[in-house]
Amino acid sequence: MARRGGRAGPGDAPGPGVREPDGDAGDARADGARRGSPALTSRAAILAVVVCAIALSLAYPVREYIAQRQEIAELRQKEAEARRQVEILAQRKQQLGDKSYIEREATRRLHYCRPNVKCYIVLDGEGGGGREAHKGGPTRRPPWYETLWRSVEAADRPR
Template structure:
């Protein structure tokens, strides 16, 4: 041990008294840095694509859930429209149809038609579509 320290001291004095400093970046460290950068760059694109594909898969799964809900609603609506009693109720309610042998009345009281009475001073209700159509025909027929 003493001999090693003497050799080191002799080398220090023989080389002009200065010890040779290790360079900060050796060739091995430079090669290692280049290899690490190359690996990082080669992995960046596939990782980005993987993340984008996962996001797209999540969006498509959400769309699929929405489409399935819509299919279920349409299947229920199809079943409902296949029911003869439902069609008759809707024809009576919406189109004011009457079954043969029935006496139907339409009461024009200015109400909404759903058992609600029109509130005086409230907003004016829209006239029925046929009334609007007839008014437009009359307006078009008038000379200018």
């Protein structure tokens, strides 16, 4: 038998084991499904607000934690550099405590001589201490006081 208008007639029976809902019961379920959807979205909205509130309340402490970890890493690096500097200074202190090192440096840098020892200072440019250019290197400028003295001498000469 054919169905007309989408509703089963009085003679039309559904197949075995198939139960066809009433028009009223089907309408109620459709309305319930429509009403269930807004309840789900309001729950989802509340859940979203709670998740956002938790995320916002955790954002600042997490940012501070990360900043503190970076600061700790920087401080550890500075501490390591300071320890290296202390080691270098301790070695330097030990060197300066050695009398022979002090004597060598005084002789080399300050041109001091021990008593009863003849010391020579070579004044020509070949000794490496003159104003001549090193081979293959740039020319050295004389010290400022020599330049000043030369300018005074040049101004003193008659023209």
